[in-house]
Amino acid sequence: MDSERRAKLEATTRYDPAEVEGRIYAGWAERGYFTPAAEGTPDENFSIAIPPPNVTGSLHMGHGLNNTIQDTLVRRQRMAGRRAKWIIGTDHAGIATQSVVEKELRKEGVDRHELGREGFVERVWEWREQYGGRIVEQLQRLGASGDFANERFTLDDRYVAAVYKVFVALHEKGLIYRDNYMVNWDPGSHSAISDLEVENREVEDTLYSIDYPIEGSDRVLTVATVRPETMLADTAVAVNPGDERYRDLVGSHCILPLVGRRLPIIADDHVDVEFGTGALKITPGHDPNDFEIGREHGLEEISVIGEDGRLTEAAGPAYEGLTAAEAQERVVADLRSAGVLAGEEPYVHSVPFSHRSGQRIEPLISLQWFCRMDELAAPAIAVVREGRVRFTPERWERVYLDWMENIRPWCVSRQLWWGHQLPVWYCDDCGTTIVAEREPERGTCGSCGGTLRRDEDVLDTWFSSALWPFAALGWPEDTPELRAFYPTDVLSTARDIIYLWVARMIMSSLEFLDDVPFADVYIHSVIQAPDGRRMSKSLGTGIDPLELIDSHGADALRFGLLAMSSSQDVRFSEAKVQQGRDLANKLWNASRLILLNAGNSSPAPATDAVEDRWILSRLERTAELVGSRLDEYDFAHAALELYRFVYSELCDWYLEIVKPRLYDGPEAGDHCAAENLLHVLGRTLAIAHPLMPFVTEEIWSYMPARETELIVAPWPDADRSRFDPEAEAEVAAAIELTRALRRWRELAGVTPGSPLSARAGAPVHPLVARLARLELDGDGDRGGDAVAVVGTIEIFPSEHLDPDSVAARIEEQRERLRAEVARAEGKLGNEKFVANAPVDVVDGERDKLERYRAELEELG
RNA sequence: GGGCGCGUAGCUCAGUGGGAGAGCGUCCGCCUCACACGCGGAAGGUCGCUGGUUCGAAACCAGCCGCGCCCACCA
Numbered sequence A: 001m002d003s004e005r006r007a008k009l010e011a012t013t014r015y016d017p018a019e020v021e022g023r024i025y026a027g028w029a030e031r032g033y034f035t036p037a038a039e040g041t042p043d044e045n046f047s048i049a050i051p052p053p054n055v056t057g058s059l060h061m062g063h064g065l066n067n068t069i070q071d072t073l074v075r076r077q078r079m080a081g082r083r084a085k086w087i088i089g090t091d092h093a094g095i096a097t098q099s100v101v102e103k104e105l106r107k108e109g110v111d112r113h114e115l116g117r118e119g120f121v122e123r124v125w126e127w128r129e130q131y132g133g134r135i136v137e138q139l140q141r142l143g144a145s146g147d148f149a150n151e152r153f154t155l156d157d158r159y160v161a162a163v164y165k166v167f168v169a170l171h172e173k174g175l176i177y178r179d180n181y182m183v184n185w186d187p188g189s190h191s192a193i194s195d196l197e198v199e200n201r202e203v204e205d206t207l208y209s210i211d212y213p214i215e216g217s218d219r220v221l222t223v224a225t226v227r228p229e230t231m232l233a234d235t236a237v238a239v240n241p242g243d244e245r246y247r248d249l250v251g252s253h254c255i256l257p258l259v260g261r262r263l264p265i266i267a268d269d270h271v272d273v274e275f276g277t278g279a280l281k282i283t284p285g286h287d288p289n290d291f292e293i294g295r296e297h298g299l300e301e302i303s304v305i306g307e308d309g310r311l312t313e314a315a316g317p318a319y320e321g322l323t324a325a326e327a328q329e330r331v332v333a334d335l336r337s338a339g340v341l342a343g344e345e346p347y348v349h350s351v352p353f354s355h356r357s358g359q360r361i362e363p364l365i366s367l368q369w370f371c372r373m374d375e376l377a378a379p380a381i382a383v384v385r386e387g388r389v390r391f392t393p394e395r396w397e398r399v400y401l402d403w404m405e406n407i408r409p410w411c412v413s414r415q416l417w418w419g420h421q422l423p424v425w426y427c428d429d430c431g432t433t434i435v436a437e438r439e440p441e442r443g444t445c446g447s448c449g450g451t452l453r454r455d456e457d458v459l460d461t462w463f464s465s466a467l468w469p470f471a472a473l474g475w476p477e478d479t480p481e482l483r484a485f486y487p488t489d490v491l492s493t494a495r496d497i498i499y500l501w502v503a504r505m506i507m508s509s510l511e512f513l514d515d516v517p518f519a520d521v522y523i524h525s526v527i528q529a530p531d532g533r534r535m536s537k538s539l540g541t542g543i544d545p546l547e548l549i550d551s552h553g554a555d556a557l558r559f560g561l562l563a564m565s566s567s568q569d570v571r572f573s574e575a576k577v578q579q580g581r582d583l584a585n586k587l588w589n590a591s592r593l594i595l596l597n598a599g600n601s602s603p604a605p606a607t608d609a610v611e612d613r614w615i616l617s618r619l620e621r622t623a624e625l626v627g628s629r630l631d632e633y634d635f636a637h638a639a640l641e642l643y644r645f646v647y648s649e650l651c652d653w654y655l656e657i658v659k660p661r662l663y664d665g666p667e668a669g670d671h672c673a674a675e676n677l678l679h680v681l682g683r684t685l686a687i688a689h690p691l692m693p694f695v696t697e698e699i700w701s702y703m704p705a706r707e708t709e710l711i712v713a714p715w716p717d718a719d720r721s722r723f724d725p726e727a728e729a730e731v732a733a734a735i736e737l738t739r740a741l742r743r744w745r746e747l748a749g750v751t752p753g754s755p756l757s758a759r760a761g762a763p764v765h766p767l768v769a770r771l772a773r774l775e776l777d778g779d780g781d782r783g784g785d786a787v788a789v790v791g792t793i794e795i796f797p798s799e800h801l802d803p804d805s806v807a808a809r810i811e812e813q814r815e816r817l818r819a820e821v822a823r824a825e826g827k828l829g830n831e832k833f834v835a836n837a838p839v840d841v842v843d844g845e846r847d848k849l850e851r852y853r854a855e856l857e858e859l860g
Numbered sequence B: 001g002g003g004c005g006c007g008u009a010g011c012u013c014a015g016u017g018g019g020a021g022a023g024c025g026u027c028c029g030c031c032u033c034a035c036a037c038g039c040g041g042a043a044g045g046u047c048g049c050u051g052g053u054u055c056g057a058a059a060c061c062a063g064c065c066g067c068g069c070c071c072a073c074c075a
Helices: A005-010 A015-029 A061-079 A094-107 A111-129 A135-143 A157-172 A228-233 A244-249 A288-297 A324-337 A374-385 A395-405 A461-465 A480-485 A494-512 A545-552 A552-562 A572-594 A611-630 A633-665 A670-688 A693-700 A725-748 A766-771 A803-830 A831-836 A839-859
Strands: A046-047 A083-087 A178-186 A192-194 A200-211 A219-225 A236-239 A253-255 A260-268 A279-282 A341-354 A362-371 A389-392 A424-427 A434-435 A452-454 A488-494 A518-524 A756-760 A775-778 A788-790 A794-795
Touching: A005 A572, A015 A135, A015 A157, A015 A545, A015 A552, A015 A693, A046 A288, A061 A083, A061 A488, A061 A545, A061 A552, A061 A611, A061 A693, A061 A831, A083 A480, A135 A545, A157 A178, A157 A341, A157 A434, A157 A461, A157 A494, A178 A341, A192 A452, A200 A228, A200 A279, A200 A324, A200 A766, A200 A794, A219 A228, A219 A279, A236 A244, A236 A288, A253 A424, A253 A518, A260 A766, A288 A362, A374 A395, A374 A494, A389 A395, A395 A494, A434 A545, A461 A494, A488 A494, A494 A518, A494 A545, A545 A552, A545 A572, A552 A572, A552 A633, A552 A693, A572 A633, A572 A670, A572 A693, A633 A670, A633 A766, A670 A693, A725 A766, A725 A788, A725 A794, A766 A775, A788 A803, A803 A831
Parallel strands: A046 A083, A046 A488, A236 A260, A389 A518, A488 A518, A756 A775
Antiparallel strands: A178 A192, A178 A362, A200 A219, A200 A341, A236 A279, A253 A260, A424 A434, A424 A452, A756 A794, A788 A794
8 A cells, every 4th residue: 555545544534435436436437346357157147127217207216215225136156156137227117208308398388199109209308318317316315336327218229119019919919909998087287097006095085876767667776976977977777686675676667867878777796785775776978887887788988078088978968068077066956956865974985096196096898908827827826836936925825826817908008108108000091000110111001001190009018018028128128138038037116016027027027038037136225214204205205315425425424225125114314324324434444454553464364363254254154154155135134134243243343353363464474363353354345245235345445355346256255164163252252351340340339441350250252351351460479368250260350340339230230140040040940841841952951050050159 | 804914112123931022213421543414421211901820921812092004896
């Protein structure tokens, strides 16, 4: 280390992440560590595909955790010597992005329709050029070692080609089809959306009861509804086939009030006898349930509400043009004056809302493109059942399977402009529909030569996301990247997109690449706000990860997130981030101690002194433990185990123990301490690197005899030959004795600075004497008797001892020992315990009892 | 309606059959020549409730109470 760097190290008593992180990161990127060669096989290589964040996104805590997890895994494997590729990219995020740009246009007073489709899409691309890189830059601040040089976007030309290939292939297979079907219409985005984009919310509505007169009778059938305006589209009334009250009416008709239409009275199992009057009005055009019943019974489907949310011509002149809400008011008023409104009462029920726009879903029948899923699902169910794809935590496997086993058709068309426009053309002249990867030549119909019209719709964003891991590697072309890195190893994500994304990736990969997309799915915890609410910008409960990086450093945030993560939801804890910051600082200062006192030593394990063997043993156990925790996706324990080793074992004990040897220094002849310290430090930094890459790389740059940067230094596989139970036991005993003496001193009122006059009853490790500040009497020539015995140490009276405190302390000790003796005696006095408990447990109790009795005796 | 998860120290969480743990916070003492983002020490818990299984339960089983999430077509 040159004198300038040495001076810097000496002067920097606090680790300063802001000074380090940008510089270190730029170095890594410059040297190309993030882009592995596309060579070798997927088995020997390692890859992860990032859940591509929305281009419109900015880094939130969920990204923070998920990407820290992925980066930790990637760094670990890169150090293990594998070509490690973290596939990076962003998602075009159809509705989200379109809304952002529309909002921007609105500020300029422009409606997207004024620009036209082409102009608008161009505008979105411009927006993406300008702002789309934000989230990617934010990932880099976290320390993400992804392959940013090969960043992908789900609307790149090559990616679009993959999407079209899949669409066309599924269409040819008959799985993708066009149909008039009940969809979730989102008035907010003015598009159909899939079932998965709908969320149910509890809402208080009014439940209206309406009398439908029965034809040829003066009886009425009373039906209940929360949406009276939809009655205009009723085409039947249903009762349960087993319902005695109405058995005679099945087959006859009633008359729809206000409209006068004859409605058949039908019998259907869906009808709940218990609910209301047991008679259900059937509106196939505006209720998903009624739609099913209608199709089963071949009922007429009438649409009275259009895609603009207004009543259509079919609703009749009195209502046409009204909004649904206005129509409801009018219908209720008309029913009342007609004297058929039998009742109204408040009613709480769950109602579908658009996840995206937040608006209430309008169920209606619409001509859309669908994908049948059952055939695709079957093999995707099988690979999970067979364990070719494993979920961690395991319980998500059931969640996945339950959904897959009841999968329903997927509405894939969206009435948006931003996205993959359907590769579908229509000939209005001859009625031909062409589904093709490329636009037909000259845009004309092959059959009749007529002009083709392209379908205006785009695909659901998740349709393209489903292809992410392989399309991002260049599929359908047979690229070197695909050959080297597919299938990927792990997918790390949050549970809310298991259906939307994870399941669909598995299905598409099996269908098109005949293989699973990844072997492991890790479902990480959801980080809630500190008060337990959802962390969200709109609730004002969000905490910005970037601010935490600014204040505490990226390593601190990474450590904190990993340490607080769990197999369940957790509340965000800034204390854990601070713990990470403290650990970074601790590593930094421990390193200063070692590096500034190591002279010209090089790292090498030393095994002469028992404390050296001890720390080596503890180090290797830590390497093993942290490694296996990471293998198990148990990041919290990996992080906390690292923290424990660095603080408790390395710093609190080993460094304190070897300080004298280090200070006496290599110059005085003890190279071992420095060499061993450098060895231990190096391996510790390597273990810590995947979790805390910046501080470890920075310290590493001061290490003598390093061959590479830490990011590509070998991962420290545990060297079990260094496990040393004897050294561990010996040092553990010395530590325990030291702590007992410190405790005794504190409680006996001896000030920390003053030495204790003592005699060792048995050989005692010199470190105990030093760390507990004992003045050991070599020849045993002491005036007076010992005032106390702590372990094997007799303590003599001295001017520092307060006799009353000592007496009180001893009595306290006696009490504790008596209680312990009583507990052990009780246990051993229980015949059943002695008879049934395992031998080692019983023996353990016996040993304890013996020890406590002996200690008690010593106290007198 | 069904499913999953959770209830342990003031706070956030570990702990899945043999003496209740960590971090933060609190209290006491230390600016000891790596670090006050530090060092040493301490206090603090009928492990949601009730039964059961067991020699032994925070852990396993059952029921209950409370909280959260997911799925579901009772209008």
